[in-house]
Amino acid sequence: MNRIDGPRLAPISGQPAEGLVIFLHGYGADGNDLIDLGRAFQPHLPNVAFVSPHAPQPCAMAPMGRQWFHLTLRDPDEYRTGALESAPALDAFIDAERDRLKIADDRIVLVGFSQGTMMALHVGLRRKAALGGIVGYSGALAGPEHLSEVTSHPPITLIHGDRDEVLPIDCLHEAVAALGAADIPVEFHVCPGLAHGIDQRGLALGLAAIRAGLGIK
Template identity: 30%
Template structure:
């Protein structure tokens, strides 16, 4: 796990950053620099083999769950590291790209009680179990998942982004993710980019800065 950004009492917020398939902690920490967030304490773990799981996040739950359990434990440890530095959970955010976005969103839904919010750049919820129904073209040939989580996320902020034709993240799963998190009380914004693509966009960085500015107005985050 790599740490970057503000330290100790200088930190106004905490950010757990989760990389995508084939990436690492150093890659995703580049977001912190690009977003110009000097008052944020960031932690970024690296997945074993640089992937949180070897399949699509849309794979059957029995295939996903062992990998997901390990990933969720890593996220819990990262949050705990920020808490140990004195940051309250209400000042800690999760963010990720691609696989990392899926893991961040799932961690927020399952374990995110008290956290400030989550940014899912090109990602969606993994789901708690397989749902009835067969292969769905809108899910790239995979079956549906149950996206029903206990607990509430009232007062939290969620940003979801995806391209209309993302080769890895179906728009339908992002839409279903928004519905599930809104049902938990979260304030959800969805940004759909036109065309094909799979990337962190300029609008994503602006949304990250804007959310932190709203939640932590005394901090010196760069304003878009």
């Protein structure tokens, strides 16, 4: 199992962390890609820590970046196969950060983008104890036919642009339908005119979901 690590931000309050947000970047990026979201959220979450680990594998298509798993876009099962491969490293990382900060599982929110959303959903739904929440941007659900494996039900918020050509908006609707059929509650939002990315509305929605997941008014 590959160990993962990445940039961190301590609570700007200077007090011990009362919560943790873990960002999971997309294919070909690295942990530095999303840690700036933590800087944007810090003024609204002064007692929360942030971390953005680098995925465990070098990216085949972007040598300077990382990947949670390899993509061929030819194998219909590769999302699930890849998520299974990297799940132990992410699971161990969540445990280590939880123990380092001395917080409970329900004080942790996973925020994924694209391939990172696939990992957030796969791992976050299979933890022994429920996390505070999962926020997924521009992603998909890996192996929707395997939701019988789910062991916890954290609040889920999915956000997707209707002009996404990398993971089309159908990926959002398919994920919502599969989660709903498995009696897993999910809130979702469509961002009009948005391609594969995160806009200001998406940031506001994500921040609101994090605050709700951590019980911050």
